[in-house]
Amino acid sequence: MTLEIKEMSKAYGGLTVVDRVSITMEDADIIGVIGPNGAGKSTLFSLVTGFLDGNGGDVVLDGKPLGNASAVERAQAGMVRTFQVPREFAHMTVRENLMAAAPGQGGENLITTFFRPASVARQEKEIAGKVEETIRFLKLGVVADTPAGRLSGGQKKLLELGRALMTGAKLIMLDEPFAGVNPVLIEELSQKIRELNARGIGFLIIEHDLGALSKLVSKLYVMDRGKLIASGEPAAVLSDAAVREAYIGGGAN
C-alpha cells in the first residue's frame, strides 16, 4: 500500500493548528509522528481519517485521491485510526467488541436475514473465525469474555489494535499506543505491529515514548505548532537541533 498525505491544513478561527503537512509512505511501512504537546498530531490523524473536515489538502491511498470521502468511506477504503483514550464498548466483552468492529454484517439487515439465511450464516461464521484468530494473535484469550471496561491499560490498547484489524484495514493509525502500557506489553505490542507490517499493513504512529517508537519505525516526522519541522531516519531526527529545541520549548517529555 502507498499513502500520500498532501498539504493537510486545519484552522480554528485565526489559529492554524495543522499547517500544510505532507507525509509520504511508500510501500507498507511503519512511520512515527512526534512533536510536543499541542503540535497538531492528533488533529492531523483526524483530518486524514475524515473525523474532522480540513481547510485544504488531500489524502491519496494506493493512488486514489480520497477528496471529501467521509470517515466511513475512508475506513471502507482501508484506513482506520485508534484514539489516545481507547473507545471500546465498556460493557461488552472483548469478543463482542471485536465482533462489532467487523464491517458489512448482513445479519444487521432483517430482509437479508429473511431471504438469504445461508449467506448470512456463512458471513457470521467467517467473522467469528476472524474474531478467534485476532484473539489468538493478540493473546487476549484469558480476557475474551471479560467486559472491556475491566481490562488494563495495555490490554485496552491491544483490543484497539484488534478492532482495527477486524475492519480489514491496510493502513492503521495509532494515537499513543504505548501511553499507560507497561514495558513488557510495549515490547509485545511492538512485536505485533512488526508482524502485521510484514503482512503488508502500514502504520502511522503518534507516540511520546521516543525510545520505544524509534526501535519500531523506519522514519520519523516531527511536528511543532502545526508545521512539519523535520523528517528522516530516527537517530538523525532525534539529534537535530531544531527538534531538540521544539521539545525543550514545548515542554513535552
Ligand SMILES: Nc1ncnc2c1ncn2[C@@H]1O[C@H](COP(=O)(O)OP(=O)(O)OP(=O)(O)O)[C@@H](O)[C@H]1O
Ligand atoms: N476543537 C478545537 N478548537 C480549538 N482548538 C483546538 C481544537 N482541537 C484542538 N485544538 C488545538 O489544536 C492544537 C493541536 O492539538 P492536537 O491535539 O492535535 O495536538 P497533539 O500534537 O496531538 O498534542 P498531544 O501530544 O498533547 O496529544 C492545540 O493547540 C489544541 O489546543
